[in-house]
Amino acid sequence: MKILVTCKRVPNPEHKLKIAGGQLDLSAAAWQLNTFDEYAVETALRLTEKGKGGERSGEVVAVSIGPKDVGQQLRGVLAMGADRAILVGGPGTEDAALDAIAVARVLASVVGREKPDLVVLGKQTVDGDSNQVGQMLAGLLGWPQATFLASIRLGADGKSATVTREVDAGVEEKRVRLPAVVTVDLRIIGKKAVRNEALAGADAEWDETQRYASLKGIMAAKKKEIKDVTLAELGLDGASAAAAMKVKSYEAPPVRKAGAKVASVEELVAKLHNEAKVI
Amino acid sequence: MPAVVVLCEADGKGIRSASLPALAAAGELAKQVRGDVVAIVIGQGIGPAAADAAKHAARVLAYDDAKLAAPLAETWAPQLADAVKRAGAAALLGTATSTGKDILPRAAALLGVGMVSDVTAVLGPNRFRRPAYAGNAIEEVEVSGAVVVASVRQTAFAVENVAVSAVDALGAELVGLKATVSARPDLGEAKVVVSGGRGMKAGENFKVLEELTDLLGGALGASRAACDAGMVPNDLQVGQTGKVVAPQLYIAVAISGAIQHLAGMKGSKVIVAINKDAEAPIFQVADYGLVDTWEKAVPALIAAVKKLKASG
Numbered sequence: 208m209k210i211l212v213t214c215k216r217v218p219n220p221e222h223k224l225k226i227a228g229g230q231l232d233l234s235a236a237a238w239q240l241n242t243f244d245e246y247a248v249e250t251a252l253r254l255t256e257k258g259k260g261g262e263r264s265g266e267v268v269a270v271s272i273g274p275k276d277v278g279q280q281l282r283g284v285l286a287m288g289a290d291r292a293i294l295v296g297g298p299g300t301e302d303a304a305l306d307a308i309a310v311a312r313v314l315a316s317v318v319g320r321e322k323p324d325l326v327v328l329g330k331q332t333v334d335g336d337s338n339q340v341g342q343m344l345a346g347l348l349g350w351p352q353a354t355f356l357a358s359i360r361l362g363a364d365g366k367s368a369t370v371t372r373e374v375d376a377g378v379e380e381k382r383v384r385l386p387a388v389v390t391v392d393l394r395i396i397g398k399k400a401v402r403n404e405a406l407a408g409a410d411a412e413w414d415e416t417q418r419y420a421s422l423k424g425i426m427a428a429k430k431k432e433i434k435d436v437t438l439a440e441l442g443l444d445g446a447s448a449a450a451a452m453k454v455k456s457y458e459a460p461p462v463r464k465a466g467a468k469v470a471s472v473e474e475l476v477a478k479l480h481n482e483a484k485v486i
Numbered sequence: 487m488p489a490v491v492v493l494c495e496a497d498g499k500g501i502r503s504a505s506l507p508a509l510a511a512a513g514e515l516a517k518q519v520r521g522d523v524v525a526i527v528i529g530q531g532i533g534p535a536a537a538d539a540a541k542h543a544a545r546v547l548a549y550d551d552a553k554l555a556a557p558l559a560e561t562w563a564p565q566l567a568d569a570v571k572r573a574g575a576a577a578l579l580g581t582a583t584s585t586g587k588d589i590l591p592r593a594a595a596l597l598g599v600g601m602v603s604d605v606t607a608v609l610g611p612n613r614f615r616r617p618a619y620a621g622n623a624i625e626e627v628e629v630s631g632a633v634v635v636a637s638v639r640q641t642a643f644a645v646e647n648v649a650v651s652a653v654d655a656l657g658a659e660l661v662g663l664k665a666t667v668s669a670r671p672d673l674g675e676a677k678v679v680v681s682g683g684r685g686m687k688a689g690e691n692f693k694v695l696e697e698l699t700d701l702l703g704g705a706l707g708a709s710r711a712a713c714d715a716g717m718v719p720n721d722l723q724v725g726q727t728g729k730v731v732a733p734q735l736y737i738a739v740a741i742s743g744a745i746q747h748l749a750g751m752k753g754s755k756v757i758v759a760i761n762k763d764a765e766a767p768i769f770q771v772a773d774y775g776l777v778d779t780w781e782k783a784v785p786a787l788i789a790a791v792k793k794l795k796a797s798g
Contacts, residue, residue: 343595485735
């Protein structure tokens with residue numbers, strides 16, 4: 208089982224965004240791996256773990272697009288346990304030059320070279336919030352897709368996956384043939400949410416959180432490969448991997464002004480009834 | 487005349503009310519491109535939905551086929567692409583529901599174009615406003631390409647039945663759906679939402695919030711922290727990574743007000759925050775804040791609302 212997992216760095220979502228003159232200033236951003244991508248890495252690793260006798264089987268390849276600095280986040284993913292990484296960099300890979308369809312085209316080219324059985328992505332990045340890349344990648348490849356996963360079970364024959372997805376109406380169960388593209392939601396890190404039936408028994412379970420890099424993992428990661436690739440090497444150029452959507456300007460959202468504190472439940476109900484007229 | 491094609495989701499009786507915002511946005515976009523709104527309904531036995539859609543569109547394309555009964559991206563996205571070509575469409579829109587989010591980007595890829603998610607305003611034929619960074623930045627974006635694809639944040643018209651072209655699920659099948667059974671209104675459509683946070687401590691404590699919710703005829707929500715802690719199912723989650731709600735009244739109980747939660751509810755008309763920590767960030771967006779524990783405040787609130795209703 209070869210699994211390709213996508214990783215994007217995002218500015219720390221807890222920090223205040225700097226917006227001035229219609230532009231977003233990320234010069235002082237503290238970068239970190241997108242949380243949903245961290246969950247995707249955790250998912251990919253679990254799908255290669257807990258074989259008989261505890262052995263691992265399969266390969267997890269992490270891929271990212273962006274400047275050299277992204278190597279830092281990829282090194283972290285290797286320290287979590289991924290086997291190797293690919294960093295697509297160089298001209299045309301700057302954040303501003305890319306949108307979801309451009310990223311999907313780059314990933315489709317990587318998939319063409321790596322030929323994974325499964326591609327695992329986070330359902331969205333918490334900067335752009337677009338929630339498009341996995342679906343577009345599946346469309347470009349002509350592969351089945353399963354988005355917003357709460358759980359995934361790979362069949363013992365390694366040919367299909369049964370998943371549960373979080374949809375508006377509840378939880379949907381879907382089966383897809385491999386190779387396929389999946390995107391993960393928050394529930395995927397549940398204790399028993401992920402299992403490769405070819406490896407792990409029904410009783411296999413993991414910690415209810417994504418793993419952090421151990422010291423051993425960090426040491427091992429130093430010896431693992433991060434392969435630098437350019438768009439040209441992927442058979443793409445600035446035109447074939449160009450963004451369709453361009454952000455013309457940014458503005459801060461209108462500030463909601465804080466109201467008043469009320470002293471009691473009675474006062475609250477009176478105000479909701481007489482002043483706001485909502486109850 | 488250039489068309490704006492809109493994915494209208496069917497719910498058995500007609501089109502889902504969640505599809506109406508997309509139709510409204512399509513109306514605006516149609517004005518920009520001097521074109522017509524064309525509704526597309528996909529599924530099996532979608533006659534009622536197609537008739538319903540006709541009230542909102544100049545034309546309806548109904549893809550009615552047993553093989554399209556389940557909303558699989560693999561089978562539905564090609565129909566959307568087909569509709570765009572058939573209608574000679576300048577744009578393809580849908581609401582950012584779980585179905586829209588799953589299918590529209592795939593359709594964009596099949597059409598070889600990009601996409602804009604969560605549109606909140608139509609500024610021009612290919613210019614839109616949308617939130618990003620958990621709603622902390624509002625982007626003005628421009629999208630290029632032969633067709634504009636976008637998702638939208640929440641009659642004498644002839645229904646045209648369309649011959650369904652090749653359908654191939656690529657080996658994908660829908661195994662089943664465990665629908666959330668609830669007598670309450672849908673979170674995204676409720677006029678009142680009562681949400682609990684990590685401070686509720688345990689799932690069984692949500693019972694008191696349910697009582698308040700039902701008394702107000704609202705929907706129950708939760709913060710990501712409460713969902714992550716397993717207190718309530720994730721489909722109750724309000725926030726950047728969950729549902730975006732904008733009810734008349736939002737009551738946040740024992741929710742601190744993380745950025746990601748605020749992104750999902752700060753469009754509410756009136757926000758009430760109940761939290762024992764007077765410094766909690768939720769108070770910065772609340773119209774009415776009550777510093778108290780939920781254990782004391784919520785039962786008192788239930789009693790007070792009952793009293794109000796009895797007198798009213």
